[in-house]
Amino acid sequence: MDQAVTIKAKLLNIDDQTTHAFIKTMTAYRDACNFVSQYVFDHDFEFRFSQLNQALYHDLRDLFGLKSQMAQSVIRNVVARYKTIKTQLKQTPFRYNTGEKDAQGHAIWSQIPRDLTWLWRPVKFKRLQLDLQRNRDWSYLNTSSQLSLNTLMGRKKVDFVCKNFDQYLDASRWKFGSIKLLQFKNNWYIHLSATTSLSEYELKQTQHIVGIDRGLRFLAACYDEQGQTLLCSGQKVLRTRRKYKKLRAQLQAKGTKSAKRRLKKIGQRENRFISDVNHRLTKTLVNHYGPNTIFALEDLTNVRFATEKAAKKRRYEMVSWTFYQFEQFLAYKANLNSSTVVKVSPRFTSQRCPKCGRIRKENRNHELHLYICDKCGYKSNDDRLAAMNIQFLGDQYHKGVK
Template sequence: MQQGLTLKLKIKPTLPEARQLHTMQTAYAHACNHVSRYYFDHQFGRSRRQLHDALYRELRAVFNLKSQMAESVLITVLARYKTVQTLMKRKPYRFKDTYTNQWHQVMKDLAWLRQPIRFKRLQVDLVWGRDWRFLKNGQISINTLDQPIKVDGSLNYFDRYMHQGWKLGTAKLLQVGHKWFLHVGATKELPDFDPYQVQHVVGLDRGLRFLATCYDESGKTRFFSGQAILTKRRRFKRLRQHLQAKGTKSAKRRLKRIGQRENRWMDNVNHCLTKALVDTYGAGTVFVLEDLRNVRFATEQTVKTHRYEAASWSFFDFEHKLAYKAVLSGGTAIKVSAEYTSQRCPKCGSIAKGNRDHSRHHYHCGACGYQSNDDRIGAMNIQQLGALWVSGGTRPRFEKLTAVE
């Protein structure tokens, strides 16, 4: 299987070089918005070849882009629309028929967009070997709208990837504050996961009180507390409320910085947590997670002051980071159905919604009397589904048996 990574390379341009890079970023963003408007106005019915025929010369002449950058603009716009279309399909529009009292859903597509996608963040896609490359003296050559520039970079981080069979690809040029980065795409061909070499099957229940509750085949449970995370996020929330109440221009600027800082911090928390999980269980581990794509978080059942925290933590980001880290360590991550994992007793298999006490975070089976922490119960059930997958089950899930009269 082919595994991809995004490597972050810090570069150090001089002030004149930074101005050149910024000018290129601005032209690239304007070009992307121009192509996006054209694609939207033509009802998303243009292929890359048709966009090239219609807009290539204009991109070169009006925005002063080099040949490869003009092509990259077309690729960037089409890729963004494809991503948006995928996200829209994951969340169909649901409505209730007032006459039949039945719920229906309609799949969304790009026709639901009311305006073209806008490219606000300044960035440039640079193709390896054409727009950027490493020089023999250790510097990095980067194409600009004028002449290529040669900048210094922190290459120590790259050594373990450049000499271990990783293939470098397109890089995104970004500016964060006064610092400049290349986010480099890298791929490597890795052997497929062998189910016959499984060492551990670990069920993972995700949440906010405990970011992760793990249960393995030996019956050992590990809890990763999220209380400190919740406390810090509530401080961010109170600060945002204070700045929003002010409403001044300086307050709005600070709001933007706070949002970016919180996102970076959340990203780092997920990185640290997933790395700890992979290091703890090692090679040959199957990490089993619930498939949360169509699961709705009922915020109306949450205390009003805590609803923001309940609905905005990035579980998908955690899932993505765990998946690629598990593959790199010789394991894998799979998703199983989330149905009844919090209601089922892992000892006797009975399913009853009333067995779980949300307020006390406690589970008590009414059939066999088994008791435990409700997050641990979820992890135990998820681990059992993972064990079924390892033994050959294609889509393991729990089903609630109806009483037979």
């Protein structure tokens, strides 16, 4: 099994000449991406690489002055973006009220699958960036510990800083891929992909089975095979996000140009905050339980919280936390730590009594966050109870039960 990671490094001592070369190359690269995107949009979303390469390769070289590998990287970048959007549209069909009601008087909703034809305009590439391929557009210089980056104005040797970068220089374990060059607040950064081969996880090596319930009050409620509970509070995160929400509302009320610029920065800052929380939380869980652990999560594919049942002031928090990002971070960190993540059915995980198996929705009190079984009298925090049921399903997976 191959596991890819992204290494983030900051470039140092970038002079004006190198900066000019970077900006000139990145601008040409971005304009070329928009050129290819317009072609894809005008030709019924034809984004097979071979077809685009045959039709646009020489245009990219002549119109934008790109080098051979850069021209192909442009096409790959556009193809990847349209494939991503195609998947996102497929996962989020258009829902509409039919105007009819069922026997209980509830509105009947229907949905229509979406594809790329729902796009009104071609995908727009706005941010300056540059993709460089290993051994063609960039290389690592062992003698000077520098990076050699290709631009339209020739090769540029740059210094960089990256904590624990030496571990990725082991060619027998890690293989470097492409580099993405970015600029942020007058500083230059690279995102370097690295891939390593890992042995497939075997169930017989399992030492721990942990059920994790994701939520807002507790970002992660964990329960293991020894009956130990670990609750990761989300109250501080909620307070921070509500602060951003309040500030966003104030700026939207102003509507000035400076307010709109401020809104954009706030959105980027909040996204970085969320990613940082998920990174630190997943790292803590992997280190706490150690290697040879099965982390069981609910499969939340196509599951969306019923926002119409939530208080209006909490709807934003309920639908915008990145539970999928948490799952991605936990999966790759677990793989690197000789562990694995499995997804189990979310059905009745918050309604089932872990002692007697009784399933009854009314046993859960949402306001008190308490579950009391009306059959055996078992009592527990509702988030902890969900984690117990998820852990049970993870144990069934370990035993081979379908």
